[in-house]
Amino acid sequence: KNSKKFEEAVIRRLVSPESLKVSQGGSVYMGYGGNADFTATNTATRAGAMVGQALGSIAIFPALDAMRQSLPMVQALLLMAIYVMLPVILMFAAYEFKT
Numbered sequence: 001k002n003s004k005k006f007e008e009a010v011i012r013r014l015v016s017p018e019s020l021k022v023s024q025g026g027s028v029y030m031g032y033g034g035n036a037d038f039t040a041t042n043t044a045t046r047a048g049a050m051v052g053q054a055l056g057s058i059a060i061f062p063a064l065d066a067m068r069q070s071l072p073m074v075q076a077l078l079l080m081a082i083y084v085m086l087p088v089i090l091m092f093a094a095y096e097f098k099t
Helices: 002-014 017-023 040-094
Strands: none
16 A cells, blocks of 8 residues: 555656656646747747638638538438338337247
């Protein structure tokens, strides 16, 4: 039981924010372990990511709207398939093989 406590203490120490700060040069997001320093490279990366997300959202929003508008029709088709197949399913569920 003592070794379990020791193992848990070692794991807690390894994943603590202090250990992350030491291993990554002192700049981390608390709780994530990511790089948070404000260098020119990271700023350019963040700006590029924001531009990419904006362009991606321009392309995806119309597609998501079209999908949202078509969902009632998809629901109707699925319900129709269930209603059509229900008698067949019930018929085969009651069928017994006799030898």
